[in-house]
Amino acid sequence: MGERVYYVYILASKIGGTLYIGVTNDLIRRVAEHKSEIIESFTEKYDVARLVYFEQFNDPENAIKREKRLKKWNRAWKIRLIGQHNPNWDDLYPGIAGPQ
Structure with a gap:
């Protein structure tokens, strides 16, 4: 059995918009669930x-710690973090999900 991978992720409504921070062990599935809006x-x-x-994290404890830490950050820090890695706030989902 392969090593489990865990993800802390940030979703946005638009550039500079509403943010959501979550943790999952299946990033593609979880983001697809958010996108489908099947869950209220x-x-x-x-x-x-x-x-x-x-x-990406190799163990759930560190992923959950990081998620909790990011949730406590002020908005400016979160926006700076996103901007450093994704300056155009592009949707990264198509790049990880592959052809649909």
Whole structure:
């Protein structure tokens, strides 16, 4: 069995828009769930479905710690983090999901 991978991710409604931070062990599936809006949630209510940032971890404890830390950050820090890695706030989902 391969090593489990965990992701902390940030979704945005648009450039500089509403942000959502989450953690998952299946980034493609989880973002697809957000995009499909099948579950009534914060992301569905505010149309937050653009994957603008993610980090990869080898264990759930560190991923959850990082998620909690990012959630406590002020908005300016989160925006700076996204801008450093994804200056145009492009949706990264098509690049990780492959051909649909």
